[in-house]
Amino acid sequence: MSDDKANRGGADRGRVAGGEEYEVGYFARKHGISVAQAEELVKEHGNSREKLDAAAGKLKRG
Numbered sequence: 001m002s003d004d005k006a007n008r009g010g011a012d013r014g015r016v017a018g019g020e021e022y023e024v025g026y027f028a029r030k031h032g033i034s035v036a037q038a039e040e041l042v043k044e045h046g047n048s049r050e051k052l053d054a055a056a057g058k059l060k061r062g
Contacts (some may be wrong), residue, residue: 014049025027031056 017023018039028038033056041059045051 015047016042016049016052018047027052027056032060 007059016027024038026036028035041052041055045055
């Protein structure tokens with residue numbers, strides 16, 4: 001399913017669209033990690049922003 005940029009709101013904000021470069025790039029910059037690391041986290045943990053934020057925090061600390 002494609003990311004409909006016109007459909008903005010609550011449910012979409014809780015996920016990171018792993019197929020969208022701009023979202024993965026934003027997530028990577030936000031956490032100070034590389035885009036490759038961000039893509040790997042999405043593959044490993046899914047697209048839940050809450051889970052990805054926690055995993056990125058562990059990655060950064062580790």
